[in-house]
Amino acid sequence: MFQSLxxxxxxxxxxxxxxxxxxxxxxGEAMREVRRALLEADVAxxxxxxxxxxxxxKAVGQEVVKSVTPGQMVVKIVxxxxxxxxxxxxEPVDLHASPPVAILMAGLQGSGKTTTTAKIGYRLxxxxxxxxLMASLDTRRPAAxxxxxxxxxxxxxxxxxxxxxxxxxxxxxxxxxxxxxxxYDVVLLDTAxxxxxxxxxxxxxxxxxxxxxxxxxxxxxxxxxxxxxxxTAKAFDARLAITGTVLTRADxxxxxxxxxxxxxxxxxxxxxxxxxxxWDALEDFDPKRIAGRILGMGDIVGLVEKAxxxxxxxKAAKIAEKMKKGVFDLEDLAEQxxxxxxxxxxGGLMSMLPGVGKLKSQINEAGINKDVKRQRAIxxxxxxxxxxxxxxxxxxxxxxxxxxxxxxxxxxxxxxKMHMAMADMMKSMGKKGGLMSxxxxxxxxxxxxxxxxxxxxxxxxxxxxxxxxLPADLKDxxxxxxxxSGLSKGLPGLGxxxxxKGLPGLGxxPLLPGLGxPKFPxxxxxxx
Amino acid sequence: MSSPTxxxxxxxxxxxxxxxxxxxEAETHAVDAAAEPxxxxxSGEAIASGEALAETxxxxxxxxxxxxxxxxxxxxxxxxxxxxxxxxxxxxxWFQRLKDGLSKTSSKLSSGITGLFTKRKLDGATLDDxxxxxxxxxxxxxxxxxxxxxxxxxxxxxxxxxxxxxAILASEVKRVLEPVAHPLVVDASRxxxxxLVVGVNGSGKTTTIGKMAAKFASExxxxxxxxxxxxxxxxxxxxxxxxxxxxxxxxxxxxGSDASGLAFDALRAATExxTDVLLLDTAxxxxxxxxLMxxxxxxxxxxxxxxxxxxxxVLLVLDATTGQNAMSQVEVFARMAGVTxxxxxxxxxxxxxxxxxxISAKHKLPVHAIGVGExxxxxxxxxxxEFAKAIAAG
Numbered sequence: 045m046f047q048s049l050x051x052x053x054x055x056x057x058x059x060x061x062x063x064x065x066x067x068x069x070x071x072g073e074a075m076r077e078v079r080r081a082l083l084e085a086d087v088a089x090x091x092x093x094x095x096x097x098x099x100x101x102k103a104v105g106q107e108v109v110k111s112v113t114p115g116q117m118v119v120k121i122v123x124x125x126x127x128x129x130x131x132x133x134x135e136p137v138d139l140h141a142s143p144p145v146a147i148l149m150a151g152l153q154g155s156g157k158t159t160t161t162a163k164i165g166y167r168l169x170x171x172x173x174x175x176x177l178m179a180s181l182d183t184r185r186p187a188a189x190x191x192x193x194x195x196x197x198x199x200x201x202x203x204x205x206x207x208x209x210x211x212x213x214x215x216x217x218x219x220x221x222x223x224x225x226x227x228y229d230v231v232l233l234d235t236a237x238x239x240x241x242x243x244x245x246x247x248x249x250x251x252x253x254x255x256x257x258x259x260x261x262x263x264x265x266x267x268x269x270x271x272x273x274x275x276t277a278k279a280f281d282a283r284l285a286i287t288g289t290v291l292t293r294a295d296x297x298x299x300x301x302x303x304x305x306x307x308x309x310x311x312x313x314x315x316x317x318x319x320x321x322x323w324d325a326l327e328d329f330d331p332k333r334i335a336g337r338i339l340g341m342g343d344i345v346g347l348v349e350k351a352x353x354x355x356x357x358x359k360a361a362k363i364a365e366k367m368k369k370g371v372f373d374l375e376d377l378a379e380q381x382x383x384x385x386x387x388x389x390x391g392g393l394m395s396m397l398p399g400v401g402k403l404k405s406q407i408n409e410a411g412i413n414k415d416v417k418r419q420r421a422i423x424x425x426x427x428x429x430x431x432x433x434x435x436x437x438x439x440x441x442x443x444x445x446x447x448x449x450x451x452x453x454x455x456x457x458x459x460x461k462m463h464m465a466m467a468d469m470m471k472s473m474g475k476k477g478g479l480m481s482x483x484x485x486x487x488x489x490x491x492x493x494x495x496x497x498x499x500x501x502x503x504x505x506x507x508x509x510x511x512x513x514l515p516a517d518l519k520d521x522x523x524x525x526x527x528x529s530g531l532s533k534g535l536p537g538l539g540x541x542x543x544x545k546g547l548p549g550l551g552x553x554p555l556l557p558g559l560g561x562p563k564f565p566x567x568x569x570x571x572x
Numbered sequence: 573m574s575s576p577t578x579x580x581x582x583x584x585x586x587x588x589x590x591x592x593x594x595x596x597e598a599e600t601h602a603v604d605a606a607a608e609p610x611x612x613x614x615s616g617e618a619i620a621s622g623e624a625l626a627e628t629x630x631x632x633x634x635x636x637x638x639x640x641x642x643x644x645x646x647x648x649x650x651x652x653x654x655x656x657x658x659x660x661x662x663x664x665x666w667f668q669r670l671k672d673g674l675s676k677t678s679s680k681l682s683s684g685i686t687g688l689f690t691k692r693k694l695d696g697a698t699l700d701d702x703x704x705x706x707x708x709x710x711x712x713x714x715x716x717x718x719x720x721x722x723x724x725x726x727x728x729x730x731x732x733x734x735x736x737x738x739a740i741l742a743s744e745v746k747r748v749l750e751p752v753a754h755p756l757v758v759d760a761s762r763x764x765x766x767x768l769v770v771g772v773n774g775s776g777k778t779t780t781i782g783k784m785a786a787k788f789a790s791e792x793x794x795x796x797x798x799x800x801x802x803x804x805x806x807x808x809x810x811x812x813x814x815x816x817x818x819x820x821x822x823x824x825x826x827x828g829s830d831a832s833g834l835a836f837d838a839l840r841a842a843t844e845x846x847t848d849v850l851l852l853d854t855a856x857x858x859x860x861x862x863x864l865m866x867x868x869x870x871x872x873x874x875x876x877x878x879x880x881x882x883x884x885x886v887l888l889v890l891d892a893t894t895g896q897n898a899m900s901q902v903e904v905f906a907r908m909a910g911v912t913x914x915x916x917x918x919x920x921x922x923x924x925x926x927x928x929x930x931i932s933a934k935h936k937l938p939v940h941a942i943g944v945g946e947x948x949x950x951x952x953x954x955x956x957x958e959f960a961k962a963i964a965a966g
Binding site for chain 2: 279
């Protein structure tokens with residue numbers, strides 16, 4: 045869809061020689077790409093300009109350490125600044141007031157107010173054990189009040205009985221009265237959708253505010269919103285002095301630049317995001333995740349961390365040793381499959397890439413995870429001799445293995461083909477430079493144990509942020525692979541020895557300057 | 573370490589084995605100067621200049637019909653029905669309303685343009701500023717760059733007045749939009765003409781159906797509605813209210829029932845009743861939800877069991893406030909549901925709907941109508957010249 049920012053930046057910045065510090069000219073050129081990436085993510089233009097200036101100021105003069113490309117440096121700075129602007133800490137909905145605490149929901153038509161109201165009601169009731177009353181003040185859209193009533197039934201949150209012919213302010217007052225009498229903790233007031241220039245309706249919601257004195261006024265905004273987000277935010281904030289925003293449809297494939305716009309224009313925190321059609325699909329806002337998404341970079345940090353936690357360095361060393369001899373047998377493949385299962389299988393891996401989360405369920409449906417289990421079963425059904433030397437497998441043996449593993453000979457053949465492709469890849473990998481070859485021992489005699497341990501330390505010392513360009517490659521690779529390609533095309537950024545593009549800094553060692561960020565928590569310093 | 577990479581190689585393998593459709597992703601980079609004037613022949617629709625539009629414009633959804641006569645009635649209705657019009661002039665034409673809706677955009681645009689170009693040379697900085705203005709109208713970076721490029725052609729470093737820029741801007745936008753401005757025509761040979769309405773959540777599908785039903789009914793067509801949004805609470809009730817308003821029967825089932833089954837029933841009922849137009853509502857769905865998109869595919873498939881040519885029109889309803897994601901919506905819905913035309917809603921707000929220009933440049937799907945309010949008659953045919961003019965003229 046969009047070229048990721050890191051791809052672009054590497055195009056711009058890779059030609060720079062590794063000078064001591066980023067010059068103003070370097071940064072200026074990079075910022076054009078940053079600007080474009082943000083605009084394509086629907087961040088409002090004014091906000092983009094401000095943001096770019098802020099980043100520029102920070103970036104100029106930054107030291108570029110030799111292990112990191114200038115592009116990575118800039119991405120890191122951009123990312124940090126984004127997170128900072130989005131608000132570093134999640135601010136939950138505040139209920140610290142004398143009950144019943146009124147929460148007013150406002151927004152444009154179709155932004156998702158009513159659904160969000162029900163989700164908040166559900167969350168407060170089930171998670172926070174509050175007694176919640178919901179009331180729809182939407183007397184305009186046909187059946188809007190009915191909709192909230194039905195949602196109340198579905199979520200088992202009480203709703204105010206509908207009285208025909210009442211105006212919004214009347215209903216709001218009635219809701220508060222009912223809440224007082226009924227001993228409710230929270231009253232959620234869902235208002236009619238309106239355009240921000242609809243004076244009459246804006247007045248109406250202002251009247252509702254005056255009549256109910258809500259403790260929270262939440263503006264519900266569709267995360268697919270374009271440049272108009274600023275107008276909406278300004279208009280509603282000017283009129284209602286909102287206390288926060290809720291981003292809906294964050295489970296879409298939009299880049300969510302509206303989040304940054306809203307935050308920048310109103311200065312009010314984004315309190316919640318809607319991530320699905322289920323009642324509990326409402327999450328606290330996580331600036332890091334949204335920042336990664338706006339920049340077109342997934343949550344690779346979690347991915348790498350998790351992988352690092354679970355993978356066993358000893359086994360890796362053993363396999364490297366074997367590969368040195370040019371052997372990659374089915375036992376090694378079984379090991380790989382086992383490790384893959386450990387990190388949650390393909391589904392678990394995918395779910396950590398935002399925007400790809402939905403793919404996960406499809407993968408589960410498609411039974412890819414089951415495939416891993418099945419493939420392991422096939423290998424388990426082989427004799428040690430067969431595992432070490434697959435060449436001996438003839439039709440008869442395959443039939444026996446298929447029967448033993450509850451699969452078909454075709455499945456066995458598929459596995460063998462996959463193994464062969466992998467073995468080929470392993471062999472060819474050594475020709476290219478980079479971490480992979482060092483790890484695999486193909487490049488220069490193989491890593492000693494000491495080398496392995498050292499590399500591990502380097503990995504541990506590396507800030508996860510530096511790895512953030514991975515997802516673009518990953519995503520591309522995945523979509524490509526789903527098209528039915530084989531291994532070679534599967535994950536180009538990773539498998540084919542093209543690693544330097546993804547992780548150029550890995551081998552070097554020193555920390556990025558000023559990036560005292562989190563280390564890989566899961567990586568033990570030394571295992572051997 | 574070595575291990576994380578190797579399993580990943582495996583993933584590629586595993587995924588490769590499965591024929592999963594690629595994640596819906598739009599390719600925006602191809603927004604180029606594809607909309608050539610060669611295709612700009614507007615289908616028999618008079619693109620009237622300026623004031624004449626009040627007469628020619630309203631060929632709402634059915635061009636053969638001169639609907640102008642009901643304009644005052646419409647305005648009156650708007651007075652009561654959609655009170656959200658800020659002090660509507662008694663006989664405000666739709667162009668005026670569109671202009672009102674777009675005014676925030678275009679006044680900003682044009683005041684920006686005026687500020688930019690009064691006695692100025694068309695230099696790089698000026699063009700950058702112009703590009704910014706277009707980006708703020710949601711045209712997207714590619715399209716904005718292209719239009720800016722077209723404006724600079726042959727005029728670079730020359731003095732240029734604001735009016736000139738405005739005219740060029742309008743003509744550039746119009747050039748892109750003109751080929752796609754086609755009203756929706758009810759095919760009288762179809763009994764019924766099946767119109768499937770699709771879109772993401774909250775884009776305004778049900779409301780658009782209500783307005784379309786009113787329009788078709790007023791033109792003498794026998795209309796039937798099918799409450800195919802069996803997911804959203806009260807969507808069925810909402811459509812029933814529209815049915816009452818427009819006098820159209822509504823085929824509905826219980827909430828949560830199968831949408832394609834309902835579509836089947838509705839088409840059969842409509843065929844038996846000799847209905848002219850069957851408007852089929854669907855639940856809103858984000859285009860990246862594969863399962864939901866497949867459900868939509870199924871609706872189409874089921875309709876074809878009764879009438880292989882159905883659905884005759886598949887309308888994608890786009891929210892004007894949507895940004896660049898609208899591109900991806902068009903792409904995926906077109907692929908999965910065979911979208912034949914677009915309706916853009918919520919142009920009565922501050923949203924600019926400029927993405928429509930980018931979409932038209934790339935996909936060339938007909939734009940049938942625009943929504944400019946919540947009233948029953950706030951659905952208007954899309955007119956490229958006027959849209960472009962409203963953007964450029966302010």
